[in-house]
Amino acid sequence: MNLAAVGALSPLNQRQKGANGFALNLKESVMPVPARFRDFADQCARMAQHAQSSDDQVVLQRMAQAWRDLAAEEERFEQLVREADDAFGGGDEDGGLAKRLARAAEFATRRTH
Numbered sequence: 001m002n003l004a005a006v007g008a009l010s011p012l013n014q015r016q017k018g019a020n021g022f023a024l025n026l027k028e029s030v031m032p033v034p035a036r037f038r039d040f041a042d043q044c045a046r047m048a049q050h051a052q053s054s055d056d057q058v059v060l061q062r063m064a065q066a067w068r069d070l071a072a073e074e075e076r077f078e079q080l081v082r083e084a085d086d087a088f089g090g091g092d093e094d095g096g097l098a099k100r101l102a103r104a105a106e107f108a109t110r111r112t113h
Contacts, residue, residue, distance in 0.1 A: 037071035041065070048064065
């Protein structure tokens, strides 16, 4: 597989290079996780259309499906968090489980970039 092509269509913004050579685009860092995963799936699907071999095409199509599956799983998880928030008093002084998890995810994102 041509990794240069994968990098060229990558969701990572190559203009803002960090220690590992890449950093997330600001637009993507504020997108909901399922939307980002679907964006990654769409990019894999586009790369599959331009793959030079059928093996590469199959791999990219599988990657696209894996990103779609992850998006669906994340949506199910977010729904469970909302339900837990409702069931266990999400109105506490911290703002509930969903808000605490969102703050933790934001903190983790900042630590990795």
